[in-house]
Amino acid sequence: LFSHLTQAPSDAIFAIMNAYKADTSENKIDLGVGAYRTDEEKPYVFDVVKKIEQEIVNDPSLNKEYLEIEGLPEFNKGCQILLFGKDNPLITSGRIVTAQCLGGTGALRVGFDFVKRHLQGDVYVSNPTWGNHNQILDRVGLNQINYPYYDPITKGFNCKATLDCLSQAKEGSIILLHVCAHNPTGVDPTEDEWLQIADVCKTRNLIPFFDCAYQGFASGCLDKDVFAVRKFAELGFQMIIAYSFSKNMGLYNERVGAIHILTSSQDIATKVLSNLKMVIRTLYSCPPAIGGRIVSRILCNDNYYQQWVQELNVITGRIIKMRSLLKNELDNLNVQGNWDHIIKQTGFFTFTGLTPQQCDQLTQDHHVYLLRSGRMSMAGITSKNVKQLVEAIKIVVQN
Numbered sequence: 175l176f177s178h179l180t181q182a183p184s185d186a187i188f189a190i191m192n193a194y195k196a197d198t199s200e201n202k203i204d205l206g207v208g209a210y211r212t213d214e215e216k217p218y219v220f221d222v223v224k225k226i227e228q229e230i231v232n233d234p235s236l237n238k239e240y241l242e243i244e245g246l247p248e249f250n251k252g253c254q255i256l257l258f259g260k261d262n263p264l265i266t267s268g269r270i271v272t273a274q275c276l277g278g279t280g281a282l283r284v285g286f287d288f289v290k291r292h293l294q295g296d297v298y299v300s301n302p303t304w305g306n307h308n309q310i311l312d313r314v315g316l317n318q319i320n321y322p323y324y325d326p327i328t329k330g331f332n333c334k335a336t337l338d339c340l341s342q343a344k345e346g347s348i349i350l351l352h353v354c355a356h357n358p359t360g361v362d363p364t365e366d367e368w369l370q371i372a373d374v375c376k377t378r379n380l381i382p383f384f385d386c387a388y389q390g391f392a393s394g395c396l397d398k399d400v401f402a403v404r405k406f407a408e409l410g411f412q413m414i415i416a417y418s419f420s421k422n423m424g425l426y427n428e429r430v431g432a433i434h435i436l437t438s439s440q441d442i443a444t445k446v447l448s449n450l451k452m453v454i455r456t457l458y459s460c461p462p463a464i465g466g467r468i469v470s471r472i473l474c475n476d477n478y479y480q481q482w483v484q485e486l487n488v489i490t491g492r493i494i495k496m497r498s499l500l501k502n503e504l505d506n507l508n509v510q511g512n513w514d515h516i517i518k519q520t521g522f523f524t525f526t527g528l529t530p531q532q533c534d535q536l537t538q539d540h541h542v543y544l545l546r547s548g549r550m551s552m553a554g555i556t557s558k559n560v561k562q563l564v565e566a567i568k569i570v571v572q573n
């Protein structure tokens with residue numbers, strides 16, 4: 175029955191996670207998956223999350239009844255406020271449709287299923303983008319077109335090439351944009367460049383589809399990091415946003431995210447919601463409750479919110495510190511090449527510019543695990559392993 179199947183490729187990131195786990199060396203370094211590690215190389219569970227989990231377990235008013243198709247109302251409201259800002263008139267306008275989803279990935283899938291059924295059009299994706307974007311679009315059956323984005327020479331954002339490409343896009347196309355802390359490049363447009371992107375989207379009538387998986391990780395300020403979304407909203411765009419709490423609340427395996435669709439009126443929002451619910455109902459019916467309850471308690475309680483922001487600041491602060499530590503160590507050891515991009519790029523990842531062969535050599539000879547694209551998760555660097563990492567990089571770039 176199944177003998178006609180051929181082996182599907184393994185996901186590059188999961189393959190690296192597993193290769194790292196299988197390595198028995200004591201000095202192995204995990205720069206593969208974008209998951210936060212403490213300076214002791216340990217996964218981190220937010221204290222505020224642990225506290226709320228206990229509260230939920232002991233709350234006699236809670237049960238295991240199905241949630242609504244679109245998830246918890248207080249979760250959805252909290253997510254809107256976090257993304258659009260507390261005083262944004264859009265919050266009370268009834269124009270934003272929101273549903274709780276299974277992580278950012280779930281939100282992307284729901285969002286693109288909705289696009290496929292109700293909008294169609296080509297989807298412009300940055301070159302490069304997160305690998306799962308390409309796979310999801312492929313599965314959903316939407317046509318993808320690359321826009322240039324990354325400039326390997328400057329190791330920065332190629333604004334001009336992006337604008338040139340988008341200015342040729344067919345009207346009504348969808349453009350997938352990373353809100354901040356672009357994965358895999360760590361390269362984001364400046365505020366001025368976002369305005370230029372907005373301009374071309376307006377002129378060509380392009381529909382923005384934002385992916386927001388790293389709010390808090392780029393500038394270290396939650397509000398600043400979502401500048402693009404708030405600005406596009408202010409400029410009158412209708413758009414879709416897929417949001418993830420995996421990283422900024424450390425809820426990776428709880429699968430908590432949200433989809434927002436900003437529409438032109440409350441009336442239309444009602445119709446959009448009914449159709450969005452059809453997408454969800456036929457995919458998984460309704461979301462799980464625990465993660466949504468944790469997030470809503472953080473977002474709806476001032477005390478918990480402050481605790482969360484404090485803990486998030488520690489995490490983002492450590493990543494930023496690792497950037498300068500790595501750059502300084504590379505300079506101290508006179509490692510060949512210019513490494514300024516390590517401190518210029520932002521968020522979880524650095525797009526090092528190391529070649530696939532150099533990455534293979536780092537893994538095979540030095541137990542350093544990273545993507546063959548040269549993407550390095552900065553969260554896997556610690557004050558203890560940075561020296562070993564730099565010595566390994568020095569060897570592979572000299573060969």
Ligand code: PLP
Nearest residue numbers: 277278279304357385387418420
């Ligand atoms: N989008 C981007 C750009 C990501 O990097 C990730 C996770 O790494 C996600 C979405 C989705 O994350 P999750 O499904 O774990 O919430």
Ligand code: TYF
Nearest residue numbers: 187206207208209279304357
């Ligand atoms: O890009 C990365 O490193 C990770 C990969 O369920 C990932 O974000 C994302 C979602 C998931 C597992 C791994």
